[in-house]
Amino acid sequence: MSDGGERTVEPAEPLPRGRPDPATDAFLAHRRLLFTVAYEMLGSATDAEDVLQETWLRWAGVDLTTVQDQRAYLVRITTRPALSRLRTLDRRKESYVGPWLPEPLLTAPDVAEDIELADSVSMAMLLVLETLTPTERAVFVLREVFDLAYDEIAEAIDKSPVTVRQIAHRARAHVAARRPRGVVSSAETRDALAAFQRAVETGDIQSLLAILAPDVVALNDGGGIKQALPRPIVGADQVARLFAIYWNTIGATATLQPTQVNGYPALIVRLNGELDSVMAVRIDDGLISGIYAVRNPEKLSHMERETSLHR
Template sequence: MDPATEAFLAHRNLLFTVAYEMLGSVADAEDALQETWLRWVDVDLDTVRDQRAYLVQITTRQALGRLRTLSRRRESYVGPWLPEPLLTAPDVAEDVELADSVSMAMLLVLETLNPTERAVFVLREVFGLEYDEIAGAVDKNPAAVRQIAHRARAHVAARRPRGDVSADESNAALEAFRRAVETGDLQRLLDVLAPDVVLLTDGGGVKPAALAPVVGAGLVAAVLGRIAGTASLRTAQVNAGPALIVRLDGEVDTVIALHIDDGLVSGLYAVRSPGKLSRIEQERQLSR
């Protein structure tokens, strides 16, 4: 294996994680990595001091260009936009900071940042790059990057969802939720849902989905009650957190990611858009 290929493959999981956290889309992250590879093979490796940082810089530039285009498209999206769900390996959840950074709840918070703020936040807070390394990726000077990082950090802190729960508590809540949805038992659903639970559904304008958030345990339970008896349910780890994969006639119909707070389900992210479910069977290795 030539040195360029060896270096790229050694850091591929890291580069995919960077691109996915910036874009919220597996397909777009893979495209960003392809562009990174095409640029990387033309680099004189003798001039590269830190291959990891250099590859992250290339990936960030590619993701930034795509993110600016995607941000404009999402403004006209039909109903709530949700990230493309990832079936993640069990070890991802063991890295608490990484797991938090790829959760559905956190990715939606990152959507409220502008593209440069998002890139700076991800590279600094999640991957620990130095300000001068980030500056090379976002075409800013280190002083400006430091200011952007401070602003983005404060923005995220004000919107960061609660929900620091143990694995046992998370698994117990997920199993209780699965049983309640499977049986359609309204009281069971109300017992596991937080009173102010919020359900977001993304049908991409293709599948039926609520065009606005569904708020409150009663309304959310009524929506979930329609699933009972019509689908098969499997628990899974999606975006490093608890989730249900819903199948109709053997095909994946919906992926529901859960946000758990104080043992109750406080957030539900139901992805139904077919284009976002075509890769859900493929387990992803993430790293930082």
């Protein structure tokens, strides 16, 4: 982990076996990019790794002499299983217990340094992408984040370039209406989180109210495995009281540890020294407008090591 001096490692992808060859070299050269594509489409690192396994199996059978642009080709063949899996995930979410949140990643410092990448993988943005249809999400991610040409996207999702342009325009407008207002810097997020942490640890309701937006929303994902809020809590008064009660209940055994999640400052909650949950926030106009706490242990495996993403 970042606070313990452990080295940065790559996402856990399939490692091709045998002696290096051109196909293996190309796949390994682009694997961080492919993982990032799949993760942004799915909001799940575990499913993204499964998609990379499928991508490798397809890539291993390709005649490289027919491939003009290996990056574009690999992104295309990653998109197809990711889109299929995204539709399956949408059906699974219908029976999910309580609010569903993306799987958080303990990200390497280089992610935060790329402002556009950090913004695109932030918990706040991933939740905005959840409001798109699977096809809209795929088109938005490939066009706006990875700058693929419309004809390349069309081939990846089996649509015409004209249709892809229409989908991209619709998705762009949808995201623009729902994303955080303006790009929020890491420093701004860090300052807001520090004020929030101090207020929670001291039980200062007024300080909590001062940093929370009037319409703040708190979401808690326990996945039916860990106790969690069954529905969103809305409004500064309700959320401030919630955290005051929460910390009064667990404070004797709990610590809040600043960290870097999905490219932005976040907090790790530890109970008796053990990882209990990860808390990310959305900032609008300098105030916390969204609090996203993931407790589901099945979603916390990527908090044990840093993940380096790439565009």
